[in-house]
Amino acid sequence: MRDFKLVAIILIFIILINYVSSVFAFSYTTLEEAINKSGYGEHGEIEILYQNEKENIVIFLAKNFVDEYMLVLSTYSENKGKYTYINNGSHIQGIDFTEHNYHFVNITLLDNQEMEPIPVVWGVYFEPKAKKAKYTLLNESGDRVFEDYVEMEKSMFVDIIPMEIYDDFDTIKYQFIDQKNFILFENN
Numbered sequence: 734m735r736d737f738k739l740v741a742i743i744l745i746f747i748i749l750i751n752y753v754s755s756v757f758a759f760s761y762t763t764l765e766e767a768i769n770k771s772g773y774g775e776h777g778e779i780e781i782l783y784q785n786e787k788e789n790i791v792i793f794l795a796k797n798f799v800d801e802y803m804l805v806l807s808t809y810s811e812n813k814g815k816y817t818y819i820n821n822g823s824h825i826q827g828i829d830f831t832e833h834n835y836h837f838v839n840i841t842l843l844d845n846q847e848m849e850p851i852p853v854v855w856g857v858y859f860e861p862k863a864k865k866a867k868y869t870l871l872n873e874s875g876d877r878v879f880e881d882y883v884e885m886e887k888s889m890f891v892d893i894i895p896m897e898i899y900d901d902f903d904t905i906k907y908q909f910i911d912q913k914n915f916i917l918f919e920n921n
Contacts, residue, residue: 760815767809767818768793776800782887786811788851790843792891794828803827804889806855808843819844828857835859836918838868838907842899852899854892858885858909863917865910866890870902878902885909 761767768779768791776796782804783792792806807823809816822844829835838856856866863885870879879898883890908919 760812760817762815764791764809764811764816764818765793767816768795771818771820773805782889783891785891785893788893790851790853790891790893792855792889797827801827802830804857806841806843806853806891808851822850826857830859833859834918836909838866838905838920840870840894840899840902840905849896852894852896854881854883854894854905855890856907857889858918859888860909860917861888862911863888863909864912866907867910868892868905868907870894870898871904871906872901873903875904882910 759767759770761770764784765779765781768774768781773779773793773795776798780794781791782794784790789808789810790806791809792804795803795805797803804826805823806826808819810819824839824841824843826837826839836856836858838854840852840854843851843853854868856868858866865882866885867882868880869877872878878901879894881892881894883892906920909917911917
């Protein structure tokens, strides 16, 4: 009888913990709310610029503590319409809206708690004529290991690449291209 009471108490405790964690977990009805509550919204509202619901990747615009803009690439989880922002493994890129034709392209390994890390190529080019980005990944010998054209949205692009390509690259070259396939910018 004593063992039965102990098991019953443990089961009630487990049920209570699950209930409390589901009610008071840091999950929100929108991804924007989850990100704002994570601390990024302390210096003004964030703006989601890109969201990949298949891979749970998000890029958003926020301000830092000195009122400068930054782009944040990160991951989130969604369960039954509730969003949780995953703050570890975020990648931050300061941006300068005053610089004409501001650009960058980065390759990043995103930490996603629910799956394997995700290799992501992402970039920005503040030129309204830019419609596509072309990037080429080279190994240490200068040989091409991967190349892709990606459509741009809101002056940015995101591309997920295979892990074996990420492991083999050393350098990235890129171009931003207009709708007539003219190169607007190229790094070498």
